[in-house]
Amino acid sequence: MVLTIHHLGHSQSDRCLWLAEELGLDYKMEKYDRSPMLSPPKYLALHPIGAAPVIEDDGLKIAESGACLEYIINVHGNGRLALKPGHKDYTEYLYWFHFANGTMQPAMGRYMYVRWAGVAEDNNMASRAKNKIDQVLTFMDQRLAKNTWLAGEQFTAADIMCVFSLTGMREFSQEDLSKYTNILAYLQRVIKREGYQRAMNRGDPDIDINTLVQGPPPPAFGPLRAKA
């Protein structure tokens, strides 16, 4: 059975598609639309947590982006796009790979909920959440001022892990990236990659990626727009 990527539209499962395209893998995509914001029943039935991504391979079912990426790299990619112990940028690779879901995505998510709850900006909880995002983005911007990719000179799976928070996630939490010029330049490098373009065209052809990589907040995901 060929590797199957269960892709929920406008979601973190674009990481799996992007990785598979960068590695040139033969894979099958099953596409699910959000309903209206969260996973539809068919996606919920895939896994007890019901969140994207979920992949299937050889009778195995795997969830969590980080686990899916490591699995694909090790089982299908011959270790490509990961840096190994002994490589000079190994620890940077590890750091940025885990920074994505360990620090950045939770920071974006916390502020998203603060916004959705309509908490006043001077509220202690809101300002803490906002400060954490500023800290995260400033740190990443400084890293990208001196490095082409997050781990260093080489494009790696650490980039694949982090980019969603800067692109797709901003349809749900409208961060303004205008002052982070190094992040914006980095995103231009990302969208020029053929693997990224193939993944987005296959997985989310309705997304205009150019609007998601500009500084000003992009339009909200459809149902959120309708609510506003």
Ligand SMILES: N[C@@H](CCC(=O)N[C@@H](CS)C(=O)NCC(=O)O)C(=O)O
């Ligand atoms: N840490 C998880 C997060 C997964 C997650 O929350 N995915 C979102 C999409 S970006 C989702 O499936 N949301 C719909 C839902 O939970 O119903 C991972 O990286 O796999």
